[in-house]
Amino acid sequence: MGKGHNPIMSKHLNDLFEHNRRWAEQVQAQQPGFFTRLSQQQTPRYMWIGCSDSRVPANQITGLEPGEVFVHRNVANVVVHSDLNALSTVQFAVERLGVEHVMVVGHYGCSGVQAALEGARVGLADNWLRHIQDVRDRHWDILKNLEERHRAEALCELNVIEQVVNVAQSTVLLDAWSRGQNILVHGWIYGLRDGLLKDLMVTIEGPSSILPLSKAAVAAVAEALRD
Ligand code: CO
Numbered sequence: 001m002g003k004g005h006n007p008i009m010s011k012h013l014n015d016l017f018e019h020n021r022r023w024a025e026q027v028q029a030q031q032p033g034f035f036t037r038l039s040q041q042q043t044p045r046y047m048w049i050g051c052s053d054s055r056v057p058a059n060q061i062t063g064l065e066p067g068e069v070f071v072h073r074n075v076a077n078v079v080v081h082s083d084l085n086a087l088s089t090v091q092f093a094v095e096r097l098g099v100e101h102v103m104v105v106g107h108y109g110c111s112g113v114q115a116a117l118e119g120a121r122v123g124l125a126d127n128w129l130r131h132i133q134d135v136r137d138r139h140w141d142i143l144k145n146l147e148e149r150h151r152a153e154a155l156c157e158l159n160v161i162e163q164v165v166n167v168a169q170s171t172v173l174l175d176a177w178s179r180g181q182n183i184l185v186h187g188w189i190y191g192l193r194d195g196l197l198k199d200l201m202v203t204i205e206g207p208s209s210i211l212p213l214s215k216a217a218v219a220a221v222a223e224a225l226r227d
Contacts, residue, residue, distance in 0.1 A: 044070045047093040050105040051077045076112030078131050079166040091172045106160040107190040113156050135162045142222040150225045160187040161217045168204040177206045
């Protein structure tokens with residue numbers, strides 16, 4: 001297809017197609033057959049559950065190529081037990097692709113978490129962010145003693161820990177572990193200011209470690225931010 005045939009496409013969008021053509025050429029030149037191989041099969045070892053925030057792109061942050069990470073993103077990286085979208089994605093990753101690691105990755109400065117913390121009304125998403133307010137309320141004993149900026153950071157971390165627990169308690173993970181499948185669920189957080197990932201040390205390897213490890217991770221959050 002020639003370029004520039006769509007009269008309502010702005011220059012910016014044309015730029016995207018231009019970048020895409022150049023990128024595809026470059027990849028093909030550096031790794032001949034790359035797209036053909038990928039089109040036949042994907043075998044990612046990792047599943048990333050992250051925030052939709054445009055500043056937290058899974059592949060770029062981790063240096064992973066197309067084909068290496070299976071991604072699910074939504075506002076504030078929330079995994080709800082009845083969310084068929086998230087659960088179906090986790091199931092596909094675990095049962096069909098056989099990923100070895102599922103990482104829930106939050107980030108500091110998350111506007112979804114901030115809105116939930118303040119109880120700000122943003123519209124339809126209030127109902128989604130209500131899940132994070134549940135996290136806030138559950139851990140209010142920790143949060144109430146913190147300065148405002150620390151409180152937001154702590155809630156970002158606590159939200160990751162809670163979502164790790166939700167992934168680990170899903171039927172998908174429980175079934176995988178009962179089959180003897182080796183799969184780890186991790187909780188990480190990303191810093192917008194320094195571009196660095198931090199491990200929240202809540203790596204779950206089976207049902208028996210969910211409670212003790214999540215409790216220890218929550219205690220570590222409280223300890224680290226205490227003034
Ligand atoms: Co966010």
